[in-house]
Amino acid sequence: MKKIKFIYVMICFLLCLIPSAGLLVFHSENTGKEEHETLPSPVENGTINVNYLPELGSYFEDSFALRSWYIDADATIMDRVFHKSNNDSVVVGKNGWLYYSSSLDDYLGRNVLSDRGIYNIENNLSLLEEYVRSRGAEFLFTIAPNKNTLYGENMPDEYQIKMSGEKNLTKLEERLKESSLSYCSLYDAFSQQDEVLYLKKDSHWNNKGALLAYDTLLSRMGYAHDIYETTKVIRTKTNVGDLNAMLYPATSGEKTEWNYDYQFEKNYTFEGENDEVEDDWLVTDNQKEQKSLLMFRDSFGDTLIPFFSNAFGKAYYSKAANYNIEKLMDEYAPEYVIAEKVERNISEYARTPSVMEAPKRTVDQSVIQNAESDTTIRFENSEADADYFEIAGVLDPSVVSDTSDVYVKVTDGDRSDIYEAFTLTDDESDNGYLMYLQKGNVQSTSLGIEIIVKNGDTFTSVASDTLEAK
Numbered sequence: 001m002k003k004i005k006f007i008y009v010m011i012c013f014l015l016c017l018i019p020s021a022g023l024l025v026f027h028s029e030n031t032g033k034e035e036h037e038t039l040p041s042p043v044e045n046g047t048i049n050v051n052y053l054p055e056l057g058s059y060f061e062d063s064f065a066l067r068s069w070y071i072d073a074d075a076t077i078m079d080r081v082f083h084k085s086n087n088d089s090v091v092v093g094k095n096g097w098l099y100y101s102s103s104l105d106d107y108l109g110r111n112v113l114s115d116r117g118i119y120n121i122e123n124n125l126s127l128l129e130e131y132v133r134s135r136g137a138e139f140l141f142t143i144a145p146n147k148n149t150l151y152g153e154n155m156p157d158e159y160q161i162k163m164s165g166e167k168n169l170t171k172l173e174e175r176l177k178e179s180s181l182s183y184c185s186l187y188d189a190f191s192q193q194d195e196v197l198y199l200k201k202d203s204h205w206n207n208k209g210a211l212l213a214y215d216t217l218l219s220r221m222g223y224a225h226d227i228y229e230t231t232k233v234i235r236t237k238t239n240v241g242d243l244n245a246m247l248y249p250a251t252s253g254e255k256t257e258w259n260y261d262y263q264f265e266k267n268y269t270f271e272g273e274n275d276e277v278e279d280d281w282l283v284t285d286n287q288k289e290q291k292s293l294l295m296f297r298d299s300f301g302d303t304l305i306p307f308f309s310n311a312f313g314k315a316y317y318s319k320a321a322n323y324n325i326e327k328l329m330d331e332y333a334p335e336y337v338i339a340e341k342v343e344r345n346i347s348e349y350a351r352t353p354s355v356m357e358a359p360k361r362t363v364d365q366s367v368i369q370n371a372e373s374d375t376t377i378r379f380e381n382s383e384a385d386a387d388y389f390e391i392a393g394v395l396d397p398s399v400v401s402d403t404s405d406v407y408v409k410v411t412d413g414d415r416s417d418i419y420e421a422f423t424l425t426d427d428e429s430d431n432g433y434l435m436y437l438q439k440g441n442v443q444s445t446s447l448g449i450e451i452i453v454k455n456g457d458t459f460t461s462v463a464s465d466t467l468e469a470k
Helices: 002-024 052-063 067-082 101-108 115-134 168-176 186-191 207-220 242-247 305-311 325-332
Strands: 090-092 098-100 138-144 183-185 233-239 257-262 268-270 281-286 292-296 314-318 336-342 368-370 378-381 388-394 405-412 415-420 422-424 432-438 446-455 458-468
Touching: 090 101, 090 242, 098 101, 098 242, 115 138, 115 168, 115 325, 115 336, 115 422, 138 186, 138 207, 168 183, 183 186, 183 207, 186 207, 207 257, 207 305, 281 305, 292 305, 292 325, 305 314, 314 325, 378 458, 388 446, 405 432, 415 432
Parallel strands: 138 183, 138 336, 292 314, 292 336, 368 458
Antiparallel strands: 090 098, 233 257, 268 281, 281 314, 378 388, 388 432, 405 415, 405 446, 422 432, 446 458
């Protein structure tokens, strides 16, 4: 009996020893991170590294031997025995379906934006479109639906009870029906299809879904394009799936699913060193086409690139959260601009507006009323772009309605101009505002700043100050 216990203890000890001892032989392969943690040194630049132990812990967590196989085994047990995910980023659904957990708020109707927050999205995009059109380009905004918005029938039973029937997407689309913003609903396009056009083990649409999105967007813009009706299509079971790779880092390559490979001639080439569709900035050149495109996109845009690049002479693709639209328009002068974002992230438009000088407005000074409020004002160098100043703050809730616009009167020496600001949402409030000023257009070291709230046809001055940039 003692011998059996001893053998059992030794087996457990050896199993526990493998991850550490195995580091002497090999490191675990990467499981989704861009790079491994490096082995820290107890001494750096001749001094003791006070962060050595935490760094060593991070190194071990990232690199212990057979890491991916341990994760894979744990995921298999959690899925098959408990029907759960061992990864906070992945929801294990029915029938082999996987979903991105960051879409749960939208699916459940949880943490839905207020009406003011929804207006902030519309307002900021409208100001972006106004600027793009002022530069002679066409503009279109679109949203890639969450997978469980279109195909929620395989979500786990525990998520079938919704907290509310509201979603940011439906609230925004209702708002946009009353707006002049150029918007194309991919939700409508996909929901009208009988065929499933998203991948079971990935958070994105498949290539046939990408083709539908491409055709829908360019048709909405009235842009002539090939729809590849007669193109040969090969079904290939090669797609690993981003969610699948998160759950099963060791064996995800054995759990592939079907996708579609369109056999059309690619007339474009990538410029520069960046030639991977996942890169943050890409430029393609196509000698057979004339027009130019700037697309702000996320990972849903990866599979759009072959189609759009074949349709445009020049195509510029940006994954930046800050749309530095003014500089991009100056440098590349695109004739078409598309802004695409996945449904689960559309609140970013209310949090991170485009980088451009605020548009000027004309207001009859005699109609501006005055009201006392606790509205705040900041004037500082922009962290988004060093060539700009920011004027920002938070409006007193007593002076804001769901559709209030914010104007900023700036007195710079003997010159006064009124600008319209972006309206912002953050974790504390939906009543923020922000505007950019190009530093090259500012003459004085301090500015007189007055905040004016526009409610319908009523203009109310709610705060003023004279400030120097911090």
